Amino acid sequence: MSDGPILLGLTGSIGMGKSTVAQMFADLGVPVFDADAEVRAMQGPGGSLLGAIEAEFPGSTDENGVRRDELGAQVFSDPAALARLEAIVHPAVAAKRREFLLRNMDAPVLLFDIPLLFEKGADYVERTVVVSAPLEVQRARVLARPGMTEERFAAILAAQMPDAKKRERADYVIDTGLPLDETRAQVGELLASLIA
Ligand SMILES: CC(C)(COP(=O)(O)OP(=O)(O)OC[C@H]1O[C@@H](n2cnc3c(N)ncnc32)[C@H](O)[C@@H]1O)[C@@H](O)C(=O)NCCC(=O)NCCS
Numbered sequence: 001m002s003d004g005p006i007l008l009g010l011t012g013s014i015g016m017g018k019s020t021v022a023q024m025f026a027d028l029g030v031p032v033f034d035a036d037a038e039v040r041a042m043q044g045p046g047g048s049l050l051g052a053i054e055a056e057f058p059g060s061t062d063e064n065g066v067r068r069d070e071l072g073a074q075v076f077s078d079p080a081a082l083a084r085l086e087a088i089v090h091p092a093v094a095a096k097r098r099e100f101l102l103r104n105m106d107a108p109v110l111l112f113d114i115p116l117l118f119e120k121g122a123d124y125v126e127r128t129v130v131v132s133a134p135l136e137v138q139r140a141r142v143l144a145r146p147g148m149t150e151e152r153f154a155a156i157l158a159a160q161m162p163d164a165k166k167r168e169r170a171d172y173v174i175d176t177g178l179p180l181d182e183t184r185a186q187v188g189e190l191l192a193s194l195i196a
């Protein structure tokens with residue numbers, strides 16, 4: 001009997017290239033579970049969580065789904081409110097994750113793209129991958145995004161676990177400060193070593 005897939009968690013600080021590297025795994029045939037995308041779908045127009053969120057946070061949804069700025073303003077300044085939101089969202093994400101796992105039991109490796117992997121704990125992953133680039137590369141990428149300012153970047157960095165600590169905790173580090181094809185080669189090597 002097979003032992004089932006290796007469950008790999010992918011994380012990294014803002015702008016380090018997590019989505020890009022997740023896509024590289026997907027290009028190599030690895031099924032990817034995108035926790036953020038699942039949450040956004042369930043919070044979007046017609047999403048399954050809108051009723052529960054509206055009941056707990058009146059006025060936080062409309063015909064387009066969750067009003068993200070409005071709800072964010074309510075929960076990010078109030079830990080108890082954030083905990084009430086998480087109590088609605090996290091069990092629903094966990095259910096989606098179980099469906100994903102059952103659908104993909106035949107794959108050798110599954111990748112879970114989890115922005116707050118270390119901050120929130122994700123005991124279902126067996127090994128962790130952190131994407132990391134030098135601070136100056138990260139800064140340049142993030143500040144190139146529309147609407148981003150030095151102040152917002154600093155605030156987001158301060159709220160996340162530092163990159164150095166993530167690297168220390170990781171089982172594997174993928175260097176995203178390199179040309180894309182070199183990073184892609186690292187992803188290929190990691191995958192080959194896992195499957196071997
Ligand atoms: C409150 C919401 C609607 C705000 O959405 P918005 O698009 O404005 O912000 P976004 O999701 O991009 O998050 C903004 C920043 O806050 C951080 N953040 C998001 N959720 C959390 C959380 N539960 N705890 C701590 N930080 C969080 C993100 O890492 C990011 O740095 C949304 O963040 C949400 O529903 N969060 C609770 C659900 C959750 O835990 N999601 C994480 C993936 S499972």
Ligand SMILES: Nc1ncnc2c1ncn2[C@@H]1O[C@H](COP(=O)(O)OP(=O)(O)OP(=O)(O)O)[C@@H](O)[C@H]1O
Pocket residue numbers: 012013014015016017018019020021115141175176177178179180181183
């Ligand atoms: N070697 C590399 N690896 C990854 N991304 C790279 C690399 N070189 C350049 N980039 C670029 O850096 C950007 C990284 O953005 P991406 O959305 O992948 O980051 P992210 O970590 O998922 O972001 P966030 O956590 O803020 O959502 C992309 O525009 C990507 O093309």
